[in-house]
Amino acid sequence: MRSDRLSRDFVAVGAEDTVAQALEKLRATPGTNEIFYCYACDPAGRLVGVVPIRKLIRAAPEEHISSLMFTRVVKLPEDAPDSLVEDFFVTYRFLAFPVVDAEGRIVGVVEVGNFVDTFSDTLFDEVEGRVRDEVFRLVGLPEDEMKEKRPLHMALRRFPWLLVNIAGGFLAATVSHLFEQTVERLVVVAAFIPMVLVLSESLGVQTTAVSATMLAEQRVDAPQVRREVLGTSLAGMMAAFVVALLGRFYVHDLAFPFVLFIAITLSTSLAACLGAVLPFLFHRFRVDPHLASAPLVLAISDNITLLTYFTLVTHLVA
DSSP states (O other), X not given: XXXXXXXXXXXXXXXXXXXXXXXXXXXXXOOSSOOOEEEEEOTTOBEEEEEEXXXXXXXXXXXXXXXXXXSSOOOEETTOOHHHHHHHHHHHOOSEEEEEOTTSBEEEEEEGGGGHHHHHHHHHHHHXXXXXXXXXXXXXXXXXXXXXXXXXXXXXXXXXXXXXXXXXXXXXXHXXXXXXXHHHHOTHHHHTHHHHHHHHHHHHHHHHHHHHHHHHTTOOOHHHHHHHHHHHHHHHHHHHHHHHHHHHHHOXXXXXXXXXXXXXXXXXXXXXXXXXXXXXXXXXXXOOHHHHHHHHXXXXXXXXXXXXXXXXXXXXXX
């Protein structure tokens, strides 16, 4: 680490000092740099904790530093290279890190301002890479797509998921063919098919994205998944009500709007459940949930939506 990046403007206090004593040391500390953290040391001078200045100022004067400090301190060795410091700022997002010698005594701090140019470039590259990977996965492309130089291999890697779309489309065409007479008798049924399908597709993909993100971040929050499914289902119900009102302008009796409402409500709720569950199912079988979930959710929800829609229209309207 370059010596000009190591600041000696820091506040070290005893772990058993009171807040009033620590603030007194803070006021007496020379230097003009902004101080973000107060560092607690044991009697031997070894770093044992850290207290954010904001927390220190708000604490009662008689409280001890030991009751306020965080004991899991992220610190840097004195001989840390600049690349390690940059990685720490990118990974932990702290404003400063303490630097300790071989015996664990604090010798200085490195602040984000000293690495701002390099840190900004590194963070931008990291975020750009993450966004690119997420976009690629969302549209069914592997993360290393930009590195592939052979067109045939690119085609072969994309083709399996196209087969899923083809199979889903063919099945949807078969379902539509089975209800051909219903469509002929009531042409308005066909006019609303795109609207019915796009709602279930959109909400299903949104729920899939939430579950896939949880897996990517290695955290599974079951209550959050349930809330996502419930919220998506309620959004689908509200959309179904709006579409039903629009259907009333085309068909004057209430049967067709009722069918639209029921079909969209059921299909969006099912799509939400599929989107929430399938990523975890694929992850269990070691299949990339980003690549596999969205095409399958779309294929299943489209066909069940069409089947529900046409069945209700046939029995209640046509």
